[in-house]
Amino acid sequence: MDFGFTEQERLFAENVRRFARERLAPDYAKWDRGEPFPRERIRELADLGIAGLRVPEAYGGTESSYVMAGIASEELSRGDYNTSLFLQIGMIIADILAGHASESVKRAWLPAIASGDKVVAFGLTEPNAGSDAAAITTSAERDGDSYVVRGEKASITFAGMADACVVFARTGGAGARGIGALMVPLDLPGVSRQVYRSAGERLTQRGSLVFDGVRVPADHLIGGESGGFYQAMGAFDYNRAIIALACVGVAQQSLDETIEYAKQRHTFGRPIAKHEGVAFQIAEHLTMISAARLLAYQCLALRDRGEPHTKEAAMAKWLGPKAAAEAIHACIVLHGWIGYSQELPFEQRLRDVIGLEIGDGTPEIMKAIIARETFGREFAAYR
Ligand SMILES: Cc1cc2nc3c(=O)[nH]c(=O)nc-3n(C[C@H](O)[C@H](O)[C@H](O)COP(=O)(O)OP(=O)(O)OC[C@H]3O[C@@H](n4cnc5c(N)ncnc54)[C@H](O)[C@@H]3O)c2cc1C
Known part of the structure; x- marks a missing residue:
């Protein structure tokens, strides 16, 4: 077994630790006490390569290893634990989109995630379905060349600031097999949001997203109707x-x-x-x-x-x-x-x-x- 980091991993760790010390730690308390995390700082994270770690190179990312992502998470958190959420959710979304989204959705969103210009949330939990995620009730019904999304997502990290959300919704029958995922831009008519008064992680503007008959183009379905x-x-x-x-x-x-x-x-x-x-x-x-x-x-x-x-x-x-x-x-x-x-x-x-x-x-x-x-x-x- 090899327990050491490569030279490249060690240098990356040093770089991120310096950034965390100089650009995150001094303002850690501010973002807890109500000041919004500046978009510019997300772009700085992207410049370090953090936003695009799992975005394929063809879409502007670095497609790094998972160990590298772990190093970024550990080092960022020395300065501000909450900024690792940009990395975590960015990676999950990039992996889901790169693996399963239509070409038009990939082109529209993956480069913007890698550059730090767009933040995409992950919407699974609902007021009455958390651990038992297969019990979600948000629905996405096919209507012509659109899906119409109805329901509420609860406790969503970045609800207050995200530009889009990968929303898990019932597209078929009961149970896990009836759940699909859709890329939903949050500036569409019928979307509303509310930020919680959270005990911690306030930088992330965790909150709820409500979808009241939101019409999403059919090619925004990610994977099949039962893959989500x-x-x-x-x-x-x-x-x-x-x-x-x-x-x-x-x-x-x-x-x-x-x-x-x-x-x-x-x-x-x-x-x-x-x-x-x-x-x-x-x-x-x-x-x-x-x-x-x-x-x-x-x-x-x-x-x-x-x-x-x-x-x-x-x-x-x-x-x-x-x-x-x-x-x-x-x-x-x-x-x-x-x-x-x-x-x-x-x-x-x-x-x-x-x-x-x-x-x-x-x-x-x-x-x-x-x-x-x-x-x-x-x-x-x-x-
Ligand atoms: C800071 C934060 C960020 C989050 N970000 C996101 C996000 O970005 N997107 C998203 O979709 N969700 C997010 N969530 C939601 C999170 O995934 C859920 O809160 C979590 O899965 C638990 O679900 P629940 O809160 O509904 O609790 P419940 O499922 O209602 O559980 C309540 C309690 O019962 C226990 N319990 C439940 N079932 C069992 C069992 N079978 N055996 C033993 N004990 C059990 C649980 O451990 C828990 O203590 C976030 C939550 C937090 C706190």
């Missing part, structure tokens, strides 16, 4: 490791800052790092974060080699946010009173990390997948 659900599930797999690495990045940054603090802060005549009660906590969290990092990169390396990785992805998605939330919680307490204030970024980081403990599948659903992959589908409580 399976495209979504295929896309989910690797993104769980990308999420885990975002968690690893923000937790590692928090631990690095806490290590420095523990060397400077004195109690009882010595640096707090000399109290084993402090140093051992750091040792434990560093260990858990390292384990999460290895698991996530193992998953992405498997994906790059075209090998099965569903179980590893679910393991990484369960462990990453949990280990990060626990580490950041400890960093708050180890900073004492000032750790529990908005003077320092830890409380915001904790609120942010909890969002992706739920988003893209809860811990319970991850464990259900690990169990299903271990025992076999015949032992699963549900398919």
